[in-house]
Each structure stands twice: as structure tokens, then as C-alpha cells.
């Protein structure tokens with residue numbers, strides 16, 4: 001296995017936090033495989049940027065909510081082809097709305113992508129990392145999975161579920177020197193939060209002790225630390241990167 005290239009897989013690496021994570025892990029020396037679901041041009045632009053900076057990267061279309069597609073991707077592109085040293089479960093969506101009016105489909109889809117998608121990728125990665133007897137898994141949860149948020153019962157339930165998944169998987173995989181941690185961002189400036197009005201954005205910033213929304217790079221630095229050699233004794237932890245809004 002040692003001759004295979006050390007690779008970090010970042011789901012949802014075409015934009016926002018996943019893009020910053022992919023670029024940061026590439027700078028740390030990993031070959032980066034990033035996935036996207038609907039935006040190939042954005043994904044290829046990230047890949048080209050990493051290559052232009054001297055790194056190695058490739059983009060793959062993968063809907064993390066599709067269990068057959070996830071299994072097929074790991075079988076075709078990862079298993080026996082690269083050393084999968086890092087998995088970052090970053091792909092996520094929101095479908096916000098007040099609970100009393102929330103449609104079943106909007107609840108199910110958010111859980112399907114944010115929670116079940118992370119489970120599917122984690123399970124496939126664990127099969128490979130268990131054989132390697134090493135690996136780092138970082139799940140991107142959210143501050144709203146810790147503190148709740150009106151209008152996001154689906155998303156906060158999925159992100160809270162991801163915290164339980166992280167802690168349980170950490171216990172199952174520790175004996176094989178695989179760490180499983182989560183990063184819990186606060187409110188971060190990406191497409192996901194681009195729809196917030198200036199008024200809401202200002203109210204959020206005022207409620208954050210560090211007085212600003214986070215950047216994608218703020219989150220990427222925490223992920224890169226958990227994937228680094230210095231974090232080898234950290235597992236089952238939830239690292240809040242939220243400007244102090246929840247501690």
C-alpha cells in the first residue's frame with residue numbers, strides 16, 4: 001500500500017468550504033480528489049488552480065445521497081488505486097422552513113445528503129483505511145447541530161446526527177489507528193449563506209463574540225489540522241469554529 005499516492009477525498013469540493021479544504025490539503029502535500037454533484041466547471045476550476053500551484057488533484061461527479069454511486073466510486077476510483085489517507089465529508093445542502101410547514105421530502109432530502117451521505121462515504125472509506133491501518137476522517141457538521149436553529153429542524157437534526165456518527169465511528173475505528181472527528185462551523189460566507197439578507201447577516205455578526213461571519217479558510221485550517229500528523233491522538237471530537245457563538 002505504501003507505493004500508492006497519499007490521497008485526500010473531499011466531498012463537495014467544488015465550492016465554498018470544500019473548495020478551501022481541497023486547496024489547503026493540496027498545499028499540505030496530499031493528492032486531492034474532490035467531488036461535485038451539479039457544477040463540473042466550478043470543480044474543474046478548483047482542480048486547475050491546485051495543479052497550477054504545483055499540487056495534484058482530480059474532480060469526480062458523485063451524488064453522496066446515492067448509495068450505489070458511492071460504492072461504485074470507491075470501488076472504481078479509490079480501492080487499490082490510491083492510499084486513502086483523508087476523507088472529508090463536506091457535501092451538504094439546506095432546505096430551510098418552519099417545522100409546521102416543512103414537507104416530508106425537504107426533511108428527507110436534507111438528512112439523505114448531510115447525514116446518510118456522510119455515513120455512506122465513511123463506511124466505504126473505513127473498509128479501505130482499516131486495511132491500511134491508518135486514516136483520518138473529518139465530518140463537517142454545524143453549530144446548529146449543537147444549539148438548534150429555528151427554520152432548520154431538518155438540517156440541525158442531520159448535523160446533530162453527524163455528531164453521534166462521528167463519536168461512534170471514532171470508537172469503532174480507533175483500534176486501526178483511524179481517527180474520526182468533526183468540525184462544526186458557525187455562520188460562514190459561502191453560497192449556502194449568500195441568501196441571507198444584510199439585516200440577518202448583521203444580526204448574526206453582532207451575536208458572534210468575534211464580531212464577524214467565518215470564512216471558508218477559517219474552516220479549512222481546522223480540517224487541515226485534524227488531518228495533520230500533529231492530531232494523531234485526537235479522535236471523537238467536535239471542533240467548533242464559530243467565532244465564539246457557541247462554546
Ligand code: NAP
Pocket residue numbers: 011012013014015016017018035036037038039040042062063064065089090091092093113114140141142143184185186187188189190191192193
Ligand atoms: P456550498 O457553498 O453550498 O457548497 C456545497 C457543496 O456540496 C458543493 O460542492 C456541492 O456540489 C456539494 N453538494 C451538494 N449536494 C451534494 C450531493 N448530493 N452530493 C455531493 N455533493 C453535493 O456549501 P458550504 O457553505 O461550503 O457548506 C459546506 C459544508 O459545511 C456543508 O456540509 C454545510 O452544511 C456545512 N456548513 C456550512 C456553514 C455555512 O455557514 N456556510 C455552516 C456550518 C456548516 P455542486 O457545486 O456540484 O453543487
